[in-house]
Amino acid sequence: MSTISIPVRTPALTYNVEIGSGLLPFVGGRVDALLDGALSAGKAKVFVVTSPEIARLWAAALLAGFPTPPTVLSIPAGEQYKRFATLETLLEQLAEGGADRDTVLIALGGGVIGDMTGFLAAIYMRGIRYIGVPTTLLAQVDSSLGGKTGANLAAGKNLVGAFHHPLAVYSDIDVLATLPAAELRAGLQESVKAGIIRDRALFEYLDTHSDKVLASDPAALTHVVAASVQVKADVVAADEKESGLRMLLNLGHTLGHAIEAATHYKQLLHGEAVAWGMLAAIAIAKRRNLITVDEHDRMERVIVAYGPLKRFEADPAHLVALTAKDKKNRGGNRSFVLPTSIGTSAVFKDVTLDELTYTAERMMAMVARDGVA
Amino acid sequence: MSTISIPVRTPALTYNVEIGSGLLPFVGGRVDALLDGALSAGKAKVFVVTSPEIARLWAAALLAGFPTPPTVLSIPAGEQYKRFATLETLLEQLAEGGADRDTVLIALGGGVIGDMTGFLAAIYMRGIRYIGVPTTLLAQVDSSLGGKTGANLAAGKNLVGAFHHPLAVYSDIDVLATLPAAELRAGLQESVKAGIIRDRALFEYLDTHSDKVLASDPAALTHVVAASVQVKADVVAADEKESGLRMLLNLGHTLGHAIEAATHYKQLLHGEAVAWGMLAAIAIAKRRNLITVDEHDRMERVIVAYGPLKRFEADPAHLVALTAKDKKNRGGNRSFVLPTSIGTSAVFKDVTLDELTYTAERMMAMVARDGVA
Known part of the structure; x- marks a missing residue:
């Protein structure tokens, strides 16, 4: 598998965006390595945030690569769910699932999933780590990068949010095959x-x-x-x-x-x-x-x-x-x-x-x- | 009026905590000076977040010191309102009131008001400025300092939040006289x-x-x-x-x-x-x-x-x-x-x-x- 890695340098940290075909099953091992083996040692929990549609297509390929199975949290797809009520539900699920400061979130999805998961990571316990696994072209080339996370208000789109950079982004080109x-x-x-x-x-x-x-x-x-x-x-x-x-x-x-x-x-x-x-x-x-x-x-x-x-x-x-x-x-x-x-x-x-x-x-x-x- | 100023140094910035008796009517002028006259020039809007009880006691003294009257947003007092639903209401009110990136929030109240207002400022448009005007002793000595902001989940207290430092904190000792x-x-x-x-x-x-x-x-x-x-x-x-x-x-x-x-x-x-x-x-x-x-x-x-x-x-x-x-x-x-x-x-x-x-x-x-x- 040949992939291209592009470093994104920010004042706070540098992270890598890896792009290639057939990358999904390798994400788990790469994340474990990034965390110095914390996943295989059972020292850090992983929660994957995704939508039912994307989970059906890609969750199996992604989850198979992890040393221990992550917890999957599912939210309905679509801009209308990019709201506080959805965030609160996810935050409660994280807390009930025992997420702590070592927990890592994985955003498996498009822009809405990415923005919401990044924002969740920004505000859960005042900030935990997250990884982007964008599944739309728009998310791969734009929204998964740059650390802009957030949600919508009734008064306007993306009026609430935080700057919070991912630990890494993995863009598998193959997932684009199922896009309309x-x-x-x-x-x-x-x-x-x-x-x-x-x-x-x-x-x-x-x-x-x-x-x-x-x-x-x-x-x-x-x-x-x-x-x-x-x-x-x-x-x-x-x-x-x-x-x-x-x-x-x-x-x-x-x-x-x-x-x-x-x-x-x-x-x-x-x-x-x-x-x-x-x-x-x-x-x-x-x-x-x-x-x-x-x-x-x-x-x-x-x-x-x-x-x-x-x-x-x-x-x-x-x-x-x-x-x-x-x-x-x-x-x-x-x-x-x-x-x-x-x-x-x-x-x-x-x-x-x-x-x-x-x-x-x-x-x-x-x-x-x-x-x- | 004699006051004590204590600088709080953080890696990101240094802000002052001013403590004294009779400080409230002077806050508006001090904030305007901090913002290089942006308030008197009409270049920045101010929203005061408070509770009805505190507003009744202290809003007049605080508001009188501002060159133009700030908008007052009121939320019920108490830990049970330190929740996402309250935040969302306030965020919508900010957006509808025309708050932009130059807007400054003022937290007039105790710990709940301070934590919520700081968190609002942390996430509205991915971060605007705020000022602490703590009205309880607990808020003056503890919660108004250090940049910890947030809200509660059903699963636990302060499980959601952000680190976001105030621009300044003004603690008027006189307001403690009305505390139970x-x-x-x-x-x-x-x-x-x-x-x-x-x-x-x-x-x-x-x-x-x-x-x-x-x-x-x-x-x-x-x-x-x-x-x-x-x-x-x-x-x-x-x-x-x-x-x-x-x-x-x-x-x-x-x-x-x-x-x-x-x-x-x-x-x-x-x-x-x-x-x-x-x-x-x-x-x-x-x-x-x-x-x-x-x-x-x-x-x-x-x-x-x-x-x-x-x-x-x-x-x-x-x-x-x-x-x-x-x-x-x-x-x-x-x-x-x-x-x-x-x-x-x-x-x-x-x-x-x-x-x-x-x-x-x-x-x-x-x-x-x-x-x-």
């Missing part, structure tokens, strides 16, 4: 984003190899996942707490979050909302002459190639209003990530309501024209 | 604890000045609060994350927490439970010959002098069983803080079930003999 095509494509939008903001070579690979990538060719997917992880690792290393550089990762997310909120997190996948948000962002960048028309059109073509982009209904003015609740607004100011070329980008703090309205209206016209049901 | 006598005495048990574990001079002051202290003499109370804060500041500075030295602050807390759990957090105040727990701890120390009989008896006399210690019902074996859930147990081992003289103490990791049973039975005999209704 739409979810794979939505996850690839985060790779497109990584290319646009910081890695021209990745963007060009995605442009020229879209057939292989979209056909889930293992080598092509491993390349794309590893390159995307490297972009995020670089950004996280340079700026752990999102005060500057890390904000670049939010390209497409300001309006993306607004779209998700306007559609009650039900119609679009996160990556699909981000894709629309990126189209809106590159339109502002073109209008500001930050990028050429050619650059804009090439970005648009690649984003659309990794579609199809799903249709949704929203009032442009409502979308603009929803961006005001974005966590990136400090003291009332609006911030927006815009590309400055293919492979470079910057945070612009002076994006006006007029620009937002312009791009939201333009985007909704595109939705009506090009969006698919 | 039992609460003042319970709070003073934490000062007795501070004396026993690390400050012989404080212990002796408490022994020889108990009349003045128990009569709420402002100068005597200011001295005791400041000395107690200094002990905690020293310990926190030396060991932020409780891996060693900080555990000394848990003298009396292992059985104290068990007593609170056995009585469902309803019969005894925290300090009263800790007082019984300290009596249990010094009995083990005497049995181990860590301290002389004279030292033991003097400690016992001072703990009892700051009583009266309230009676409760519990099965000794049940209390011992409850200590197994204590967060201080790593990988199954039992740890216990024991005094080694008046003013010194250490963590002992080899406390046996036999010793725990002995001291729990002895303590319950004392409860039956000396406890008051």
